[in-house]
Structure formats: structure tokens, C-alpha cells
Amino acid sequence: DAGVIQSPRHEVTEMGQEVTLRCKPISGHNSLFWYRQTMMRGLELLIYFNNNVPIDDSGMPEDRFSAKMPNASFSTLKIQPSEPRDSAVYFCASSTQYGYTFGSGTRLTVV
Amino acid sequence: GENVEQHPSTLSVQEGDSAVIKCTYSDSASNYFPWYKQELGKRPQLIIDIRSNVGEKKDQRIAVTLNKTAKHFSLHITETQPEDSAVYFCAASNGGYQKVTFGIGTKLQVIP
Numbered sequence: 001d002a003g004v005i006q007s008p009r010h011e012v013t014e015m016g017q018e019v020t021l022r023c024k025p026i027s028g029h030n031s032l033f034w035y036r037q038t039m040m041r042g043l044e045l046l047i048y049f050n051n052n053v054p055i056d057d058s059g060m061p062e063d064r065f066s067a068k069m070p071n072a073s074f075s076t077l078k079i080q081p082s083e084p085r086d087s088a089v090y091f092c093a094s095s096t097q098y099g100y101t102f103g104s105g106t107r108l109t110v111v
Numbered sequence: 112g113e114n115v116e117q118h119p120s121t122l123s124v125q126e127g128d129s130a131v132i133k134c135t136y137s138d139s140a141s142n143y144f145p146w147y148k149q150e151l152g153k154r155p156q157l158i159i160d161i162r163s164n165v166g167e168k169k170d171q172r173i174a175v176t177l178n179k180t181a182k183h184f185s186l187h188i189t190e191t192q193p194e195d196s197a198v199y200f201c202a203a204s205n206g207g208y209q210k211v212t213f214g215i216g217t218k219l220q221v222i223p
Binding site for chain 1: 112143145147153154155156157160200209210211212213214215216
């Protein structure tokens with residue numbers, strides 16, 4: 001199994017541009033989570049899905065953030081428009097009852 | 112919602128000594144407590160976990176303890192080695208499928 005696959009690994013974009021982060025969970029994992037990691041705030045849960053349905057999006061910071069999971073093997077996190085304070089590492093994770101597996105993360109830099 | 116507090120935020124130990132990281136949680140419904148290790152520039156990886164029906168679990172040099180009454184849980188690393196240097200996160204959840212709330216992390220430095 002290739003694990004949780006995220007793309008791109010690095011993204012540098014200008015303020016105001018749209019950014020789309022992608023995630024492929026481990027096959028058979030029913031839950032998918034998007035986290036943001038910064039030095040100041042640690043690992044923050046943005047949103048999570050169970051069986052492709054959004055369960056809790058209370059961590060999504062603003063309307064500029066949106067996430068979709070059109071099928072069991074793909075999810076996107078979109079930021080539109082992006083701002084410098086969105087710069088962070090964004091992790092996707094999928095889980096079974098035995099716990100999380102994280103992807104390698106996307107390091108986003110908004111200049 | 113769940114709130115997980117973790118301390119210390121940084122910890123330096125001499126190689127061979129023990130390291131202890133402590134966490135508290137707020138939601139009495141939480142019943143699953145994983146610990147993750149994150150090396151610089153890498154993803155968090157699960158190193159050990161404990162469920163609420165168990166008070167202690169050990170895996171080689173790593174052990175976790177859980178006190179459900181006090182809502183405390185701890186990670187113990189014995190005979191520390193330089194490769195143990197990393198950031199360690201505690202977390203709490205009310206089930207593996209459910210969201211996991213993480214502590215702020217402890218940066219452990221093992222000095223050779």
C-alpha cells in the first residue's frame with residue numbers, strides 16, 4: 001500500500017490566487033481528515049469526512065476554505081483567495097478503528 | 112469539544128536517561144489515546160496507543176500510562192537515544208473513526 005498520498009508536496013503562490021491541495025486516502029479507510037500545522041498553533045483539524053460525507057467542518061477558518069470528497073479515493077482542500085497567513089503545512093490523514101495514517105503533507109507558502 | 116494539554120513544550124535529556132511527557136484531556140467520553148512522533152520535515156507517525164480499558168502499555172523502550180479518573184496520560188521513553196529526538200504529540204479521541212484532538216507537541220532533544 002502506498003499510504004496516504006498528497007499533492008503537491010510544495011506550493012508557492014501569490015496572495016489572491018486559488019490553491020487546491022489533493023489527497024488520496026488509503027483504500028478501505030472510511031474517514032479522512034485535513035489538518036493544518038503551524039509553529040504557533042500546532043496541528044489543527046480543519047474538516048473531516050466519514051464515508052465521503054463531511055462530519056465536522058468547525059475548524060475551517062473562513063469561507064475562503066472549502067473541502068470536498070467526491071468519492072472514497074479522493075479529496076481536495078481549496079483556498080480561494082489565498083493569503084500569506086495561510087502559509088503552513090497541510091496534512092491529510094485517513095483512518096480505521098486502529099488510528100490515523102498521515103500523508104507527507106503539502107507545504108504551502110503564500111507570498 | 113475535547114481539549115488536550117501537553118507539557119513540557121521542550122525537553123532535553125542526556126542519552127541513556129528517561130524522558131516523560133504528560134497530557135491531560137477534558138472529554139470523559141474519550142477512550143483512545145495515540146502518541147505520534149514527528150521528525151523534522153516529516154509526517155507524524157503513530158508510535159504507540161492506549162485504549163481506556165487498559166492502564167498501561169509497553170513496547171520496547173516506550174510505555175504509556177492512562178489514568179481515566181484524573182484524565183491524565185503519559186509517554187515514557189527509557190534509555191533514550193539520539194534518534195529519539197523529534198516532536199511528540201499526544202492525542203485523544205472517542206474512537207478511531209472519529210476526530211483526534213492533538214496536544215501542542217513536545218520537542219524532545221536527546222544529547223549524545
